[in-house]
Amino acid sequence: MMIARAPAQLTAVASGPGGAVRVVRCTGAWTVHTAAALDRELGAIRWPEAGELLIEGAGVAQLDTAGAWLLHRTVRDLAARGCAARLDGLKPEFAALVALIAAREVPGEPPAGPAPSWLARTGRDAWALAAGGVGYLAFIGETTLALLRTLRQPRTLRWRPILHNVQTAGVEALPITGLLSFLMGIVIAYQGADQLQRFGANIYVVDLVSLAMLRELSPLLTAIIIAGRSGSAYTAQIGTMKVTEEIDALRTIGVGAQELLVLPKLLALVVVMPLLTVYTDVTGVLGGMVMAQSKLGVGFDAFVDRLDEAIQPSSYWTGLAKAPVFAMIVALVGCYRGFQVTGSAESVGTQTTMSVVQSIFLVIVTDALFSIVFLWLDL
Amino acid sequence: MNAPVPYADPVVEVRGIRTRFGAALVHEHVDLDVHAGEIFALVGGSGSGKSTLLREIILLQPPDAGSIRVFGQQVIGLDDAHALPLRRRWGVMFERGALFSSLTVAENVGMVLSEHTDLPPQLIREMAAVKIALTGLPADAGPKYPSELSGGMRKRASLARALALDPELLFLDEPTAGLDPLSATGIDDLVRGLRDGLGLTIMMVTHDLDLMWRVADRVAVLGKGTIAGVGTMAELSQSDDPLVRQYFHGPRGRAALEQAWNRR
Numbered sequence: 001m002m003i004a005r006a007p008a009q010l011t012a013v014a015s016g017p018g019g020a021v022r023v024v025r026c027t028g029a030w031t032v033h034t035a036a037a038l039d040r041e042l043g044a045i046r047w048p049e050a051g052e053l054l055i056e057g058a059g060v061a062q063l064d065t066a067g068a069w070l071l072h073r074t075v076r077d078l079a080a081r082g083c084a085a086r087l088d089g090l091k092p093e094f095a096a097l098v099a100l101i102a103a104r105e106v107p108g109e110p111p112a113g114p115a116p117s118w119l120a121r122t123g124r125d126a127w128a129l130a131a132g133g134v135g136y137l138a139f140i141g142e143t144t145l146a147l148l149r150t151l152r153q154p155r156t157l158r159w160r161p162i163l164h165n166v167q168t169a170g171v172e173a174l175p176i177t178g179l180l181s182f183l184m185g186i187v188i189a190y191q192g193a194d195q196l197q198r199f200g201a202n203i204y205v206v207d208l209v210s211l212a213m214l215r216e217l218s219p220l221l222t223a224i225i226i227a228g229r230s231g232s233a234y235t236a237q238i239g240t241m242k243v244t245e246e247i248d249a250l251r252t253i254g255v256g257a258q259e260l261l262v263l264p265k266l267l268a269l270v271v272v273m274p275l276l277t278v279y280t281d282v283t284g285v286l287g288g289m290v291m292a293q294s295k296l297g298v299g300f301d302a303f304v305d306r307l308d309e310a311i312q313p314s315s316y317w318t319g320l321a322k323a324p325v326f327a328m329i330v331a332l333v334g335c336y337r338g339f340q341v342t343g344s345a346e347s348v349g350t351q352t353t354m355s356v357v358q359s360i361f362l363v364i365v366t367d368a369l370f371s372i373v374f375l376w377l378d379l
Numbered sequence: 380m381n382a383p384v385p386y387a388d389p390v391v392e393v394r395g396i397r398t399r400f401g402a403a404l405v406h407e408h409v410d411l412d413v414h415a416g417e418i419f420a421l422v423g424g425s426g427s428g429k430s431t432l433l434r435e436i437i438l439l440q441p442p443d444a445g446s447i448r449v450f451g452q453q454v455i456g457l458d459d460a461h462a463l464p465l466r467r468r469w470g471v472m473f474e475r476g477a478l479f480s481s482l483t484v485a486e487n488v489g490m491v492l493s494e495h496t497d498l499p500p501q502l503i504r505e506m507a508a509v510k511i512a513l514t515g516l517p518a519d520a521g522p523k524y525p526s527e528l529s530g531g532m533r534k535r536a537s538l539a540r541a542l543a544l545d546p547e548l549l550f551l552d553e554p555t556a557g558l559d560p561l562s563a564t565g566i567d568d569l570v571r572g573l574r575d576g577l578g579l580t581i582m583m584v585t586h587d588l589d590l591m592w593r594v595a596d597r598v599a600v601l602g603k604g605t606i607a608g609v610g611t612m613a614e615l616s617q618s619d620d621p622l623v624r625q626y627f628h629g630p631r632g633r634a635a636l637e638q639a640w641n642r643r
Contacts, residue, residue, distance in 0.1 A: 104515075
C-alpha cells in the first residue's frame with residue numbers, strides 16, 4: 001500500500017467516577033484490515049451507563065467504510081443506552097464518510113422466523129413429494145399430447161435434432177457401453193466358473209452368461225449408462241436454457257419447448273436404446289466366451305453350439321422389450337428435471353443429481369415389475 | 380476513505396495494447412491513462428473492444444502485446460498469487476451482475492469479506508448491510524436471492540459486492556445497460572456519490588451518453604483499434620475526428636448534448 005500504516009489504536013481514558021471511561025482516543029488506520037481487532041477492543045471497554053463521552057478522532061490516519069461503521073455503531077449504541085457520545089476531531093473527509101454511513105444506515109435485518117417444527121417439515125416434504133409425482137404425470141401428459149400433435153402432422157417432426165441425439169446418445173455411447181458389458185460378461189463367467197467346475201458342468205457357463213446378459217443385465221446396464229451419460233446432459237441443457245430464459249423465448253416465438261427439446265430426445269432414445277441393448281448383448285456374451293475359454297476350457301465352437309440350446313428367442317425378446325421403456329424413463333425424467341430448474345446455478349446441479357438418481361431408481365423398479373410380469377406370462 | 384493520495388503516475392496506464400481474435404484485430408495500438416480520483420468513461424461502438432480492454436486490465440484475459448500498469452505495477456503476465464494483492468485493491472461490477480446465484484445478496488457481499496479478512500461473523504453481517512445500504516438497496520434486499528431481484532437491483536447488489544473490500548479503484552462494465560431511465564439516473568447519482576463519498580477512482584465502460592454527460596470527468600472513444608479521442612465531454616463534442624463526431628453527433632448524441640447544455 002502507498003501509505004505506511006500506523007497500527008490502529010484505541011486508548012480508553014478512565015476519568016469518570018467509579019473508573020468509567022470518559023474519553024476514547026482513536027489513532028492509526030481504521031480499515032477493514034484492522035476492524036476485527038478494533039471490534040474486539042471496543043467490545044472490551046467498560047462503557048459508562050450515562051453522562052457524556054468524547055471519542056477523539058484526530059489521530060485517525062486512514063478510515064474506510066469498515067472503520068466508519070465501527071465509529072458510527074459505537075456512537076449509536078451508546079446513544080441508545082442514554083450516554084451522549086460525541087465524535088470529535090476527525091478530518092473533514094473522514095467525518096463526511098461517517099456521516100454518509102449514518103445517513104444510509106437502514107434498520108437491522110429482520111430476524112429470521114422460528115425454524116419450522118419437524119411435523120411441519122415432514123408435512124411440507126410430503127406435500128413436495130406428492131406435488132413432484134403430480135408434476136411427472138402432468139409432464140408425461142404434455143409430452144404425449146405434443147407427440148400426438150406431431151404424429152397428426154408428421155411433417156412437423158424435427159428430424160435434425162432427432163438424428164443429432166441418435167448420434168450423441170447412441171453412436172458416441174458405443175465404446176463405453178460395449179466395453180462395460182464385455183467386462184460384465186467376463187465377470188459373470190469368472191464368478192460362475194468355480195461353482196460350475198466343481199460339478200463338472202463347465203459347458204453351462206454358456207447358459208449362465210447368455211441368459212443373465214440377454215434377459216437382465218444388458219438392458220439394465222445400457223439404461224444406467226445412458227441415464228448417467230445422456231439423461232444428466234438433458235437436465236443440464238434444459239436447466240441452463242431455463243436459467244438464461246431461452247425456454248421463455250421459445251414460448252414467445254411460438255415454438256413448443258416440448259416439440260423442440262423433449263420429443264427429439266425421447267424419440268431418439270427410444271430408437272437407440274434397443275439397438276444399444278442388442279449391441280451390449282453381443283459384447284457381453286463375447287466377454288463370457290473369452291473367459292469361458294481361458295478359465296473353463298470351453299472353446300468358442302463349443303460355446304456357440306451350446307448357445308443355440310441355452311437361449312430361446314423369448315430370452316432375447318424379453319430383454320429387448322424393456323429397452324424402449326427404459327429409454328422413455330431416462331428421457332422423460334431427464335427433461336422433466338431440466339424444466340424444474342429455478343434461477344440459480346446450484347439448482348442446475350441439484351436437478352441433474354436428482355435426474356440421474358431418479359431415472360436409475362425408476363429403471364430398476366420397472367425392471368423388477370417386468371420380471372414379475374414375465375413370470376406370470378411364463379416367458 | 381483514505382485521503383486521496385496524489386499518484387505520481389496514473390492509476391491505470393495502458394500502453395500499446397494489441398489484441399487479436401483469430402483474424403480480427405480488435406486493438407491495434409491503445410494508449411490511455413486513468414488518474415486518481417477521476418471518473419473515466421470508455422466508449423465505442425459495439426465490437427470496438429471496450430469490454431475486452433476492461434477484461435485485459437482486470438487480468439481476465441492477456442493482450443497480444445503492450446503494457447498495462449495498475450497502481451504502477453505491471454499486470455501482464457502476473458500469476459494469481461502476485462495478482463491477489465492488486466485484485467483486493469479494485470472492485471469490479473460486471474454487466475449482468477455475475478452475482479453468485481446460490482447465495483443471498485448479503486452472503487454475496489459477506490463472502491468477499493470472510494475470504495479476505497478476519498472479521499467476526501457478526502461484523503461481516505453488519506458490513507454487508509452497510510454496503511448494501513450504500514448502494515441504495517432497501518434493507519429487505521439482503522436476504523433475497525439474485526433471481527428474486529429486478530435488473531436494476533441486481534446491478535446495485537453487484538456494486539455492493541464490488542465495494543466489499545473498500546477498493547481504491549472501481550471498474551464498472553455497462554452500469555446502466557438494460558435499466559429504465561429512472562433507475563439509470565439513480566445509478567448516475569450513485570456513481571458520483573461513491574466517488575465523492577469514498578474517494579474512489581472509477582473506470583467504466585458504457586454506451587450511455589447521458590451517464591457520460593452527468594458523471595464522467597474524462598471520456599475516451601475507442602474505435603478502429605485505437606483511441607480516437609480522449610478528453611472531457613465538452614472537448615470531445617468539439618472534436619473533428621469522424622469517429623468521435625459520429626458518436627457524439629448522431630441523433631442520440633445530439634439529444635444528450637442539448638440536454639446537457641440546457642442543464643447548465
